[in-house]
Amino acid sequence: MKTEFHFRDEDLRLGTHLVDDLDLDSIDAVDLAVRVEQKTGLSLDEADLKSIRTIQDIVDLIDERL
Amino acid sequence: MDQLSRWARIAGTAISFAVFGIGGLVLALLCLTVFRIVAKKPRDREERAQYLVHLAFRFHVWVMQRLGVCELSVRAGEGLHVPGGQLIVANHPTLIDVVLIGSLMPQLDCLVKTDASRNPFMRAVVRTAGYVPNDLGEAVVEACVARLQEGRSLLLFPEGTRSMKGGELGTFHRGAAHVALRSGRPILPLVIHCTPRALTRGQHWYDVGDRPMSFTIEIGEPIDPRRLTRPNESRGVASRKLTAALRDFYQARLYDRAGRGAGDAFQRRDLQVGHRPDEDRVPFPR
Numbered sequence: 001m002k003t004e005f006h007f008r009d010e011d012l013r014l015g016t017h018l019v020d021d022l023d024l025d026s027i028d029a030v031d032l033a034v035r036v037e038q039k040t041g042l043s044l045d046e047a048d049l050k051s052i053r054t055i056q057d058i059v060d061l062i063d064e065r066l
Numbered sequence: 067m068d069q070l071s072r073w074a075r076i077a078g079t080a081i082s083f084a085v086f087g088i089g090g091l092v093l094a095l096l097c098l099t100v101f102r103i104v105a106k107k108p109r110d111r112e113e114r115a116q117y118l119v120h121l122a123f124r125f126h127v128w129v130m131q132r133l134g135v136c137e138l139s140v141r142a143g144e145g146l147h148v149p150g151g152q153l154i155v156a157n158h159p160t161l162i163d164v165v166l167i168g169s170l171m172p173q174l175d176c177l178v179k180t181d182a183s184r185n186p187f188m189r190a191v192v193r194t195a196g197y198v199p200n201d202l203g204e205a206v207v208e209a210c211v212a213r214l215q216e217g218r219s220l221l222l223f224p225e226g227t228r229s230m231k232g233g234e235l236g237t238f239h240r241g242a243a244h245v246a247l248r249s250g251r252p253i254l255p256l257v258i259h260c261t262p263r264a265l266t267r268g269q270h271w272y273d274v275g276d277r278p279m280s281f282t283i284e285i286g287e288p289i290d291p292r293r294l295t296r297p298n299e300s301r302g303v304a305s306r307k308l309t310a311a312l313r314d315f316y317q318a319r320l321y322d323r324a325g326r327g328a329g330d331a332f333q334r335r336d337l338q339v340g341h342r343p344d345e346d347r348v349p350f351p352r
Contacts, residue, residue: 004302025241027240031301
């Protein structure tokens with residue numbers, strides 16, 4: 001997330017809300033999903049993307065799947 | 067006298083809304099009948115429909131001027147009628163911004179809310195004109211880029227909706243930046259100055275102000291995305307940079323150097339943007 005969007009470390013917490021706090025739009029969501037897929041080898045579908053609201057959600061999802 | 071002129075302008079505004087409604091009906095009928103026969107190919111029909119919308123908007127602006135509801139002038143600048151399709155961006159202070167800009171351009175694509183097409187007349191015109199439906203995400207960006215590549219001009223409002231009540235700029239969404247980056251086209255920024263404020267968000271249609279709305283549309287210098295972003299940057303970063311630059315441009319144009327709101331400066335007519343004697347001011351229609 002830092003490379004893709006140039007967020008700072010202090011802005012990224014587990015509870016950080018992707019849309020409300022980080023102002024991610026639908027195109028960012030696609031880019032984020034692609035990066036996650038690249039890094040983890042997982043493949044995310046639309047339902048997954050819809051359920052992700054915070055950074056914690058991403059972590060949980062990856063945890064579940066790996 | 068002031069009260070009289072206010073009532074006259076309220077009546078004028080009401081008539082303008084009626085004209086718009088009737089105009090929509092006429093356009094819809096034309097789109098559904100004559101156009102089907104005269105223009106077989108969808109692309110032809112879209113061009114004709116957009117041209118008709120342009121004529122309708124010009125007429126509408128003329129009506130509003132005759133009724134004393136508004137005045138419109140364009141601060142002359144190059145770039146509006148360059149062939150090949152322009153990516154045009156504008157701030158969005160009032161309800162009639164699309165009408166004003168559309169009156170200047172014989173062909174103009176724009177985004178339309180999918181639910182605005184609840185009105186069957188609007189739906190018919192929108193569909194025939196081939197405007198881009200505002201669903202979310204990649205699909206919209208792709209559709210916009212395609213329009214530009216076909217040589218069609220496209221109007222986007224980064225604020226997405228009308229500016230805030232007090233006249234401050236709303237949040238700038240990054241869609242226009244994405245379209246600019248993906249198409250490689252420069253952004254042509256139009257600045258809509260409007261004083262006094264009427265038909266803005268949070269106002270009733272009858273809040274007509276103490277004198278006719280005076281619109282000045284300023285055509286800015288094209289903003290080249292390649293000069294503001296690096297080729298290997300992620301589109302998340304690039305679109306944010308470009309959008310921030312765009313917002314800064316509008317912030318600077320709409321508010322004077324002292325940082326006061328445009329409303330303050332406009333209290334004194336001589337400071338009104340567009341009234342500087344050395345500017346080349348083109349009254350509309352020409």
